[in-house]
Amino acid sequence: MFTGIIEATGKIANMTPLDGEGLRVMVVSDHLDMGDVKIGDSIAVNGACMTVVAKTAHSFKFDVSAESLRCTVGLDDPGREVNLEKAMCLGDRIGGHLVSGHVDGLGRVVRFEQLGESWQLMVQCPKELGRFIAIKGSVVINGVSLTTNEVTDRGANTVFSVNLIPHTVAVTALKHLKSGDKVNLEIDLIARYLERMLPEFKAKAG
Template sequence: MFTGIIEAIGEIAAVAETGGDLRLYVRTGALDLADVKLGDSIATNGVCLTAVALPGDGFVADVSRETLSHTRFTRLQVGEKVNLEKAMLPTTRFGGHIVSGHVDGVGVILSRQEDARSIRFTLQAPVALQRYLVAKGSVTVDGVSLTVNSVEGCDFVLNIVPHTAQETIIDGYQTGQQVHLEVDIIARYLEGLLGQVKDNNDNNSQGLTLDKLSAAGFMHR
């Protein structure tokens, strides 16, 4: 579990195809690895990766075909910058929102414009994620916890303050660039619960019928 508050900017040191999937070597820059051990999770551009080796200046992780199918990791290039966040601790200050590190889809940067000292981005989400985007709600972009300014169809607007631009890779975003999106996990759980309630109501929508009475043993045909 993560908070969406980026701790450091890393760099892809190596990308290797291994048995049909990928193995990544990520140099972690200023990220403190003193408390990281094998098997720990590190969010890399919003993707929860498990450290399988710790060479000293970073970590190595395997990326499954399932993860590759939902991310842009198949297009990663050596030297590419990435956002990094270690898994949260029980004592961690919760500055962002609940982030699982499971990417829901890939979005596209539609526009970028200066807005006083901030940067205003318009992004387009996949159609399947549209229903989870609400004004003033939360969304994760490449692992960064952000607030949605406004929504129109699949398009949504973000305002990036100078500190966020400086501490993440967002300052380098250009029109047409693809980014990882993770919607608010609470919205997903609510959708699932409401769907179950609707199904139960639909199943009971006919009220009392002869078939139901017969099945309950109250009458014989």
């Protein structure tokens, strides 16, 4: 589990093909404390939970399947800056919200612009994913826990917006986003469970 509060950023350094399909990816970061990271631990990379298979004081490697590469963005682009968060421990403060590190789908940046002292990020996603996004609810964009300000359904798509404070822009890789970029999205865990449970409640009520 994660909280969506980014601890550091890193860069995709290199990739090597695995037997069959998939890649072994190396991430380099001068700012992520690797002292308490063990082989087998989880680190969220741009919001996707990855298992550490090798490490140094300033880098780690993870294996990613072809299926995960198809469903995510930002894991196979050498030189790309990515958001990093180590798995939380019991007793940690939850500064964002409970995040699983399982990407639910991709969104596309519609607008990213500064408004006063903050930035507005507007994202479009398929309506089947957008139905889980609510005003003042939580959403994860490339691993960052954010609060939605507006949600609008537009045909087969949903468009939602979040505001980023200067600190978030400064310490995450979201600052590099531009219109048309794809982003990893994770919906709120509560919304996911409600979707599973509501049909049963409706059947009993009927």
